[in-house]
Amino acid sequence: MSLQAEARSTAESASAAIALHIDAAFDAVFSPSAPSVRLGESVLRLRPKHANGVREVRVRWSLHGAADAPLVIVQGGISADRRVAASGGEAGWWDDIVGEGRAIDLRCRRVLSIDWLAQADLGDALAVDSDDQADAIAGVLDVLGVRRAHAYVGASYGAMVGLAFAARHAHRLDRLVAIAGAHRAHPLSIAVRNIQREVVRLAARHGDVAAGLDLARRLAMTTYRGEREFAERCADVPRHVDGRFRFAEEGWLGAAGARFAQRFDADRFLSLSESIDLHAVAPEAVRASTTLVGIASDRVVPLADLCELQRRCGSAAALHVIDSRYGHDAFLKEPAQIGALLHEALEP
Amino acid sequence: MSLQAEARSTAESASAAIALHIDAAFDAVFSPSAPSVRLGESVLRLRPKHANGVREVRVRWSLHGAADAPLVIVQGGISADRRVAASGGEAGWWDDIVGEGRAIDLRCRRVLSIDWLAQADLGDALAVDSDDQADAIAGVLDVLGVRRAHAYVGASYGAMVGLAFAARHAHRLDRLVAIAGAHRAHPLSIAVRNIQREVVRLAARHGDVAAGLDLARRLAMTTYRGEREFAERCADVPRHVDGRFRFAEEGWLGAAGARFAQRFDADRFLSLSESIDLHAVAPEAVRASTTLVGIASDRVVPLADLCELQRRCGSAAALHVIDSRYGHDAFLKEPAQIGALLHEALEP
Numbered sequence: 071m072s073l074q075a076e077a078r079s080t081a082e083s084a085s086a087a088i089a090l091h092i093d094a095a096f097d098a099v100f101s102p103s104a105p106s107v108r109l110g111e112s113v114l115r116l117r118p119k120h121a122n123g124v125r126e127v128r129v130r131w132s133l134h135g136a137a138d139a140p141l142v143i144v145q146g147g148i149s150a151d152r153r154v155a156a157s158g159g160e161a162g163w164w165d166d167i168v169g170e171g172r173a174i175d176l177r178c179r180r181v182l183s184i185d186w187l188a189q190a191d192l193g194d195a196l197a198v199d200s201d202d203q204a205d206a207i208a209g210v211l212d213v214l215g216v217r218r219a220h221a222y223v224g225a226s227y228g229a230m231v232g233l234a235f236a237a238r239h240a241h242r243l244d245r246l247v248a249i250a251g252a253h254r255a256h257p258l259s260i261a262v263r264n265i266q267r268e269v270v271r272l273a274a275r276h277g278d279v280a281a282g283l284d285l286a287r288r289l290a291m292t293t294y295r296g297e298r299e300f301a302e303r304c305a306d307v308p309r310h311v312d313g314r315f316r317f318a319e320e321g322w323l324g325a326a327g328a329r330f331a332q333r334f335d336a337d338r339f340l341s342l343s344e345s346i347d348l349h350a351v352a353p354e355a356v357r358a359s360t361t362l363v364g365i366a367s368d369r370v371v372p373l374a375d376l377c378e379l380q381r382r383c384g385s386a387a388a389l390h391v392i393d394s395r396y397g398h399d400a401f402l403k404e405p406a407q408i409g410a411l412l413h414e415a416l417e418p
Numbered sequence: 419m420s421l422q423a424e425a426r427s428t429a430e431s432a433s434a435a436i437a438l439h440i441d442a443a444f445d446a447v448f449s450p451s452a453p454s455v456r457l458g459e460s461v462l463r464l465r466p467k468h469a470n471g472v473r474e475v476r477v478r479w480s481l482h483g484a485a486d487a488p489l490v491i492v493q494g495g496i497s498a499d500r501r502v503a504a505s506g507g508e509a510g511w512w513d514d515i516v517g518e519g520r521a522i523d524l525r526c527r528r529v530l531s532i533d534w535l536a537q538a539d540l541g542d543a544l545a546v547d548s549d550d551q552a553d554a555i556a557g558v559l560d561v562l563g564v565r566r567a568h569a570y571v572g573a574s575y576g577a578m579v580g581l582a583f584a585a586r587h588a589h590r591l592d593r594l595v596a597i598a599g600a601h602r603a604h605p606l607s608i609a610v611r612n613i614q615r616e617v618v619r620l621a622a623r624h625g626d627v628a629a630g631l632d633l634a635r636r637l638a639m640t641t642y643r644g645e646r647e648f649a650e651r652c653a654d655v656p657r658h659v660d661g662r663f664r665f666a667e668e669g670w671l672g673a674a675g676a677r678f679a680q681r682f683d684a685d686r687f688l689s690l691s692e693s694i695d696l697h698a699v700a701p702e703a704v705r706a707s708t709t710l711v712g713i714a715s716d717r718v719v720p721l722a723d724l725c726e727l728q729r730r731c732g733s734a735a736a737l738h739v740i741d742s743r744y745g746h747d748a749f750l751k752e753p754a755q756i757g758a759l760l761h762e763a764l765e766p
Contacts, residue, residue, distance in 0.1 A: 120658075196658055257652035261640050261667035268633055269617055276624035285616055289637070292609050297720060304605035308696060310468075310544055317695060319609035347665060348656060372645060 107157035108133040114209035118202050120348075121195035129206045130185040133214070134168065135176030140220035142174055142416065143182050143207055143235075145228030146401075148342035149334060152183040166405030173409035174223065174416065182219070184210060186227070189341035198341050200227070200349040204235035208242055218242055221416050222358075225249040225401040226370075227342070230349045233379075237355035246356065247415045249363040249401045249408065252375040253351045253382075259370050260347045262293055267340050279336045284327035286339065291323050296367040296397035353382035360387035361415040363401075363408070370398040388415075455505035456481040462557035466550050468696075469543035477554045478533040481562070482516065483524035488568035490522055490764065491530050491555055491583075493576030494749075496690035497682060500531040514753030521757035522571065522764065530567070532558060534575070537689035546689050548575070548697040552583035556590055566590055569764055570706075573597040573749040574718075575690070578697045581727075585703035594704065595763050597711040597749045597756065600723040601699045601730075607718050608695045610641055615688050627684045632675035634687065639671050644715040644745035701730035708735035709763040711749075711756070718746040736763075 109132050116127045132152035144154050146163055155162035155169050155176060168174045168181055187206055189198045211219065222243055224232035229251020236246045255263075266286035273282025292300075304318040360383055364376040373391060380389040392407045394400035401408060457480050464475045480500040492502050494511055503510035503517050503524060516522045516529055535554055537546045559567065570591055572580035577599025584594045603611075614634035621630025640648075652666040708731055712724040721739060728737040740755045742748035749756060 197663060256645070256649065257667055258640060258645050258648040260652070260665055261648060261671055262637075264665055264668050265633060265637050265640070265671075268636075269620075272617075272626065272629050272633065273620060276626065278620065278624065281620050285613055285620065288616075289610075289613050292606060292613070297604070297606050300606040300609060301604065304608070307698075315545060315692060315696060317608055317612055319605055320612050323609055323613075344663060348663060350655075 119199040147226035287330035467547040495574035635678035
């Protein structure tokens with residue numbers, strides 16, 4: 071069951087970057103068995119970093135959890151969406167962390183999340199920036215009449231946007247938890263993502279975009295996961311099939327690549343991948359109470375960058391390092407460790 | 419100036435895997451200013467690992483240095499060739515290590531090297547194996563009438579083939595130096611090379627093979643070099659050119675990719691890349707006096723694999739670890755460190 075509603079913002083945003091256009095439609099799912107969610111779309115007036123002037127931008131958002139509870143913004147990687155937690159029979163991408171009785175407990179928290187903006191959402195902007203995503207989230211807070219969020223919890227690209235949010239909208243946030251994301255992308259990771267995008271462009275030039283997305287995702291997977299996991303999962307010897315040898319690695323990553331190519335749009339992938347590489351926040355500008363979480367085996371975000379971020383942070387930031395066989399994806403694969411840290415970081 | 423000669427082997431190889439077909443042509447360059455080299459081609463009868471029975475295989479080899487000095491076999495990565503040292507005005511790929519007065523001193527050493535066999539050289543074989551390369555080298559020793567080599571020095575794929583040589587032709591070798599190569603490829607590296615090959619195949623399907631080789635090489639470069647080098651080389655902020663942002667990483671790797679696409683054949687690349695991934699030697703079978711060299715920042719060959727190789731080696735093997743900003747490519751980029759280790763390992 072769903073119902074429509076309309077929201078009006080009560081005030082213009084305090085941020086110069088955001089003027090608010092009022093046009094939000096809410097869908098809400100209320101069912102006795104399923105947790106509730108409100109899904110909304112708002113057209114905001116934003117000033118994209120890589121464009122001149124104001125653009126009207128449609129932002130899709132969700133609200134999970136207790137209606138009047140302290141609000142926590144939750145954002146994941148570039149392939150995550152606003153369906154953070156399960157609702158209406160559909161799984162959320164972070165159900166292990168966000169839910170009733172979970173580390174971000176929907177019985178006493180309200181969770182806001184947006185679908186990432188892609189470049190195409192910004193009209194003629196040259197790119198979409200983590201700053202733009204942060205401004206969009208601030209704009210949705212305005213729509214909801216929320217002056218200040220209890221916390222922002224972001225992982226991967228979501229952590230980058232969290233740092234941008236804390237730097238640009240300091241007065242809207244009490245606490246920031248940034249997991250496996252830093253103030254800038256590492257040059258080696260930029261190089262690998264650049265190749266991912268070039269593979270998609272090569273395939274697109276020849277009308278074979280799905281094959282390009284597939285390979286780009288396989289390549290991304292080699293950076294998301296840990297060395298140890300590869301060693302453990304890929305013990306099988308290669309077999310000669312259909313004219314060439316097939317390796318265990320190919321089977322595993324090929325399946326992941328094919329799934330991604332089916333569900334993800336190439337232009338969206340290109341613009342969000344580039345957005346990671348354009349991300350740049352001055353750590354000194356981050357003044358919320360900040361918890362940084364690094365993963366020792368992370369091949370995308372080296373610990374050294376999180377140490378630099380902590381050292382330069384505008385507030386005293388705590389840096390926690392978790393051990394995992396899963397590399398960067400530990401934010402998805404180690405809910406016990408991540409949950410314990412979040413529980414501590416979000417306590418009143 | 420060059421001259422032709424012909425070599426006849428004096429005896430059939432002791433190895434069951436090699437029967438020798440006598441058909442070697444020598445070219446020799448003698449000039450007062452340039453060091454001498456003898457280039458030869460021999461047709462050998464080999465039993466490829468991934469074929470049934472014997473194939474006649476043409477092997478191209480070189481001999482640098484003092485004519486009657488102790489022989490050292492030197493082999494590099496898959497993109498290296500038999501031009502190990504400078505001759506006739508042409509640079510060698512390892513001039514910093516192999517030359518008069520260098521760590522492998524051509525005044526008192528004779529250096530043998532072969533061009534790697536590709537799958538196409540083996541007729542209908544399903545793949546070319548590191549075992550096949552090792553057998554080809556043993557066959558050339560037969561052609562040259564060399565019963566036993568003083569040493570084998572190999573780096574990267576050359577180290578893998580060295581281990582195969584030591585395991586299959588134990589009686590032909592006193593010492594083995596294996597730099598940045600182990601008894602098997604690491605599954606994470608296999609995954610990344612598999613993607614490189616798939617990119618080349620994708621491009622080839624669309625008649626755009628140079629673009630595929632270019633991207634495959636860029637991707638390989640992200641694994642050959644160290645995190646620190648990327649951080650140091652790529653400090654420039656991205657610039658918007660021709661409709662999209664260009665990153666410093668793209669300029670550097672793009673140039674390397676384009677050079678590689680110009681000089682390297684796609685089928686050769688595919689078969690040698692696969693050969694790395696098929697490589698498998700039982701460390702227990704390696705009984706030469708063995709020196710292993712690892713690079714702490716190597717992202718292709720993890721130190722843990724060299725530790726396992728050392729632990730399981732059939733002889734007491736020494737493992738040296740060198741520190742470098744260059745990752746896997748330290749075997750090319752750190753001649754002082756590599757040279758010192760070689761000097762020690764090759765002393766009579």
